[in-house]
Amino acid sequence: MEVKSQINTILGTNDYIEFLRGKSATFMLSLSTTKTLEVEGITQAGIPGLIHLTPTLDSEFVCCGEVRCLENLAETPKGVPTPALLTRAVHLLKPFSNIELLDLGMSKKPKLDYFKVHDFELNPSESINSGANIDAMSLFQKGVEFGKNYECKDDYIILAESVPAGTTTAYATARALGYDCIGKFSSSFKNSPDSIKEKTINEALENIKDKEDLFDKIGSVSDNMLIFNAGFVLGNSSKDTKLILAGGTQMAAVLLLANSIVNYMGGKLDSKNLALCTTKWVSEDENSDIKSLLEMLDFPINAYNSNFDFSTSNHPALKLYDDGEAKEGVGAGAALCYGLINGLSQEQIIKQVENFLG
């Protein structure tokens, strides 16, 4: 009946997201650096030479509307501004009740005074082409503990991420776990640097070819965000708090990892409080297939994308999103869903984003 629905259902029914309409949310941003980003040409998620700062800058901008560790907002060489703009725009128009940060190994801490930063005493992980060197079991357990013990004062949690080169580590992780996922992971590039990515992932997979233990493998080819959040998902599933994974194929990889760990341990995951929300740019991307990734899970999952694009904007930097650059990150898709189920219109959000760019 609705001419254009605000939210598109990728998998499941729209009940989960409709149930959250009008409810309050804690926005949680998981921040991590993997030195995989140093592989030449592998990512454009930030300012060349300073991409390791992207999580820091994104978190400062979402929280306070300014970047403090650098003069400018992270943007790609083509001038695509960080999706943090979208998240911040929604937060200005219809604020999240709470923002908290998860420091999962950043190269530089954000300069923030009042915001809660959960510190898990982690360093950036190494590049996966030489072995990420993560103590995966310990990190996973930290995630489980946090998910179990975190007390959300709002109706639900939106769990987002900022991890440059994170689609590469996500892809490598899903491959290491044996999922049939070739060509199904997205990229921040319109024209994904497949050969660089493939080479890096193949080197990573070569490193683990003699490993048997799941956590051993993962610790070599993954990143801190993926492993911690797989634990978070499992820890949270024992509670009655709704949790939205805010992201595209990286968050799909979190779910695939959680799925593999549960199977490895011979358990079962109760996914009724779980969903994934992403952007239209990811769900309609012809060079990846998030739906197919989610269908590989052994549990049912509700997945949505915000029906939001920049078709009614004239700003050239924003049109690049509609052309397939950037696509997702910093919880942009879920933030848009949150805005749209709380009375915001596409026009209001576009106007706010345009305001940032001047």
Place this chain on the structure above:
Amino acid sequence: MEVKSQINTILGTNDYIEFLRGKSATFMLSLSTTKTLEVEGITQAGIPGLIHLTPTLDSEFVCCGEVRCLENLAETPKGVPTPALLTRAVHLLKPFSNIELLDLGMSKKPKLDYFKVHDFELNPSESINSGANIDAMSLFQKGVEFGKNYECKDDYIILAESVPAGTTTAYATARALGYDCIGKFSSSFKNSPDSIKEKTINEALENIKDKEDLFDKIGSVSDNMLIFNAGFVLGNSSKDTKLILAGGTQMAAVLLLANSIVNYMGGKLDSKNLALCTTKWVSEDENSDIKSLLEMLDFPINAYNSNFDFSTSNHPALKLYDDGEAKEGVGAGAALCYGLINGLSQEQIIKQVENFLG
């Protein structure tokens, strides 16, 4: 100072509704089928032959924006769409914090996953012309218990209904209770089928002419929604939760019934947290008189109507509302009041409703 006030006060002062401005609401929809709807020509609240499904379809549409037990939204033979459109429009623009459903005997359960549906193990009630056959005392007590024990997480409750043929059972109930209410009950028709209604009500009243006990009488001529909600009103009155009865003369009948029961039991009802909100189409209806019905209560009551109509719309199906069809239902009047005291304009709401109709 206001050129056109958003809310019109029917009875009492505007303090109650002004106090609620900006506060959060739980929208509770009571759903029930009375087989009285099967009397030929008595109601137009739905699709001919499928009117028993109206509560099911209304609840699905308010919650999720789509009807699942049928292809199309309930609309009258004249093409008047269900007032659920108004409630849903407000929920999209300024969401209720929470929606819960009361299953008070439906012919078909709504297909909903995450929404709370309170099940009271009730069947649709029989047609009043052959005796509704309701265990009124037990049902009333269920309502009292629910009203006493329900913990509202919001600032107030909006209690709405979807009961096709419900104005007939409401009218019969008020008549059975001895209220001087001839010609004061409204109808979903512009030209109310008075002879059919009168005949049905007279048959119903004939059935109870030898009955003495209040609950015996009511159990024969009423419907589940009226009896349960009379209990709800009484149960809630022992708490400090504000409760808006969202409807027209049917909700007035709930109050008249609560009033009679309290008198019958020799008690008193503290009505300070209670109000009724309806539409302009009901309060200005020349063929009924809600104000007069409310003035028969032995307790004071705040009553309001939304100052909302479709005068600035060009949509022919919507103009029928202004002509006197449909008038109220699914909490439309209270939903409009909620929208208007939370910053929405008539224009925004009309635009959203028009969007639904394409």
